[in-house]
Each structure stands twice: as C-alpha cells, then as structure tokens.
Amino acid sequence: MANIETINGYSGAKAADKKKKPWFSFSVLFILPSFLLYTLFVIYPTLNSVNLSFTNWDGVSPEVNYIGFDNFIEMWHSDRVHNALKNTLIMSVALVVLENVVAIVLAMMVDQVRWCKNLFRSIFYFPVLLSGIVMGFVWAIIFNFNFGVISQLLDKAGFSSLKLDWLGNPDYAMIAIIVTTVWKGAGYYMIIYLAGLQGIPPELHEAAAIDGANRWQQFRHVTFPLLAGAMTVSVMLSMIGALKIFDQIAVMTDGGPGFATETMTYIVYKVGFGELRQGYGTALSLVLFLLILLVSLIQVKLLRRREVQM
Template sequence: MATSIVNTDKSFTAAEKPHKKKKKWQSYALLFILPSFLLYTLFVIVPTAGSVYLSFTSWDGISSDVRYIGFANFIEIFQSPRVHNALKNTMIMTVTLVLLENIAAIAMALMVDKVRWFRNLFRSIFYFPTLLSGIVMGFVWAMILNYNFGVFNQILTSVGLGDYIVDWLGNPKYAMLSIILSTVWKGAGYYMIIYLAGLQGIPQELNEAASIDGAGGWQQFRHITFPLLAGSMTVCMVLSMISALKIFDQIAVMTDGGPGFETETLTYIIYKVGFGELRQGFGTALAMVLFLIILIITVIQVKFLQKREVQL
C-alpha cells in the first residue's frame, strides 16, 4: 500500500514539471513583450486618452489654459456647414478611390499575371509610384497639371486640343477629379501586389477546364477568377477605404483644400482648424468623430465582404 502511494506522488510530480516549465517560458515571453507594450502605451494609449479629454475643451494648442466646455465642440461639428461639406467631399473621394483603385489594381494584376515577357519590369513599373511619398507625388502632379507650364496642357496644345486646356487644380469642376486620379496612380500598384498573390493562388486547372468547355476569357474571369479573389478583395478594399478616409498629403500640396472649400476633407479640416486657426480642442473632437466613422465603416465593410467570401 505504501509503495503505491509513493508511485502516485512521483507521477504527480512528473506531471507538474511540464506545467511549471510552461509557466516559466510564459514569464520570459512577458518580459520580451514588456518593452514594446510600454512604448505602445506611452505613444498610443496615453495620447489617445489625452485626445479624448482635449476634445471636450477649448484648448488652443499653445497656452496652458485648458478650459472644459463639455459637448460644445461636438455640437458645433454637427451644426457646421463647413464640416458637412468636408464630410461630403470625404465620402465622394472615398467611394470613388475605393472603386477606381481596386479596378485598376485588378486590371494591372491580370496584365502582369498573363504577360510572358518582361513580367518583372511591368511589375516594377506599376509598383514604383507606391514608393513615392504623398508629398512628392503631390508636387509631381501639381507641376504636371499646372495651367501655365504643366506637361498635360502642353501635350493637349501639341496635338491640336488647345481648346480643352483648363486649370485642372484651380477649377472647382476638375480639382477633386485631379486629386482622385493622381491618388489612383500612386496607390493602385500596392493593391496590385495583393491581387497578384491571389491570382497566383488560383489553380490553373480550373481555367483550363473552363476553356475546354468553351468558356471565353471574360466568362473565366467572371465565374472563376473574380469569385476566387474574394479574400484579396476584402483586404484591398478595407485598406483602400481607410487610406481614402485619411487622405491629406495630396490635398495639402496640390490644392490646399481649394478652390474655395471644394477639396477640403475631414483630415484636412482637422489640420486647418487645429494648427491654422489654433482650435486644437475642436480639431481633436473632429478627429474623434473621424475615428468613429472609420471604425463603423470598416466593421460594416469587413462583415459584408467576409459574408460574401463564405457565400462564394
């Protein structure tokens, strides 16, 4: 009887050893995570909490006078025609950019995937604009679209289309379109890489079988390629939507929110109000509203696109 008790104790001790070893490694893992967590807390969590507080104040961003004013900033946001106009411009740019960037990215990915010669060259050419910063891209396109000496107007003149020359960045009808097209030129290459990875993951046997059955190129894309790109499309559309809602660099360089307020978006009005008009409290409140808009739209978009993936 005594022998059996001793054996039981030994087996219990042996079972405890892996558990203790696991706990020891978990402690070491926490030590490795701790520096990153402290930096994240210091530079993300604490400023975010401070921003929530500042959104309820009338702070000017410079003085030490931080006066609590309750929901006055948020009431002004929902009553301000300027904010309503900026929200409208933001939504127009977002919807248009998401559609055009993804259409262009899919088209470029299909082209690169099908081409036999110079595939890496075309991939590099399409991806190169992504490497440029928004500021550099804005300056480049501002010079290209300049009314007096811009390359685009000079090309129109040289081919006999001088009657179609307009001030692309100074005309309210074309300023937003110019920003959208230049942004598509810059961003589509990034999403092309994601779609290209999705295309290369599609089994070629499916297209070959469809071709044998008489399906043409468009039918193969519609019934095979496009549905199987659902996962890549979810990622690209969410990233494109978030990027479009936060667009700032191109507007700051190309139009400065003008002409008038025609290209002023929520991110740009946050900058103008917070740093130009020294209303940091109001600007922070507007940033909180933009954060909620991005969060809500992202959640809805992800749920819709993931549901489409399941159905496919």
C-alpha cells in the same frame, strides 16, 4: 482500480504542476519594451485626445478649459464639416472602386506576361514608393493650367480651347486628386491581387475553357470569386487610406478652391494648427476615428460573408 488510481494520480500531478507555474513569465520581458513604447506614443495620446475633445484648448497656452459637448454641437451644425464629410465619402467611394479595378486589370496584365514579368511589376509598383508630397508636387505641375504638361500638349496639338484649370476649378479639383491617388496606390493593390491570381490553380481555367467559357466568363465565374480574399484586404486598406487622405490635398489644392477638396483629415489639420483650435480639431479627429472604425467593421463583415458565400 489500479489504472483508475494511476490516471487520477497523473491528473493530480498535472494539476499540481500547473499550480506551481509562476504568474510571471520571462517571455513578458521581450514584449515589455514594445508595449511601453506603444502605450507612450499610441494609447496615452489616444486617451488624452478624448479628454482634449471636451476643451477649448488652443494648443499653445497652458490653460485648458472644459466646455463639455460644445465642440460636438458646433460640429453638428457646421456646414464646413458637413461639406468635408461629403467630400470624404465621395472621394473614398471613388478611390476604393477605381484603385481596385485598376489594380485587378494591372494584375491580370502582369500575370499574363511571359517575358520581363518582374520589370512590368516594378514599373507599376514604382509610384507606390514615391512620397505623397513629392507625387503631389509632380502632378500639380502636370495639371497646371499655364505651363502644365497637359496644357502644353493641347497647345501644340491645336486644341487650346480644351484646356482646363484642373486645380483651380471646383468642378475638376477633386477629379485631379482622385486620378493622382489612383496612379500612386493602384500598384500596391496590384501586388495583392497578383498574389491571389498566382494562387488560383490553372486547371480551373483549363476546365472552364474546355466547357466553352470565353475569357470574360472565366474571369466572372472562376477568377473573380477566387480573388475574394485578396479583395477583402485590398478594399479595406484602400478605404482606410481614402478616409485618411492628406498629402495630395495639402500639396495640390490646400483644400480649395474654396472648400471644394477639404476632407475630414484636412479640416482637422486646418482647424487644429491653422486656426489654433486644438480642442475642436481633436473632437473632429475623434469623430473621424469612429467613422473609420465603423466603416472598417462593416466592410470586414460584408466582405467576409462574401468570401464564405463564394
């Protein structure tokens, strides 16, 4: 009985101590400045954007007129928006596949190097450090039909007939942007995959080699499954980056020729700031936000399931 009373008394004391704790903790003061800044620059603009998407505001005049769902109805029937959405999806799928494939290849190459490993890692990562604007200008010069590097090499080699107007032809402009973006972004994902490769115990490869597995079989049955975690992160980041691509298009093609390379992000910019239709542009950006959120949730669910299965 004494023990039971002691235990009950101890439990009661703990409950009393919990009740005595104040609701306000001084630790809140440490996160309050960041929370206020986040509210001011992220939460409030986001909520205000939802409000503006139901208006015809031009971004300049103080008058704001509510027009209901007219912006979304116009968007639904707009061929330009449909084309931008199609371009966005095509570019996103191409970039996710190519960036991750190139990143895995680069990571495996660097992982196998015995000498100057940090040098090769830095060389492959260097394009990531470049500004998207600077990188776009550089590649615009490389792809230029008249004086670009590719055209000059073909002229000197006697293959002038093979010259292509990469940025002026609707059939090749998107390919040029995809190549440029892969060149810039693959090094970033290479670092993620390289960290995953270095976390794989070498004993697994040795055991597979003893069992008679060649390099491809080792990659398929050992390396690739164990890169599932790194792939989840890389695929998700590359998809989000592809859906938000802007710099390369702005510098290299300006959405052209025609509307061949106009994506959802770029049409938001052109409509909101070029045509002074901030209400319509905000509605487009809201749809883009929901698209990115939906794609990200689906990706995480599918890739996490793949990790569990592997």
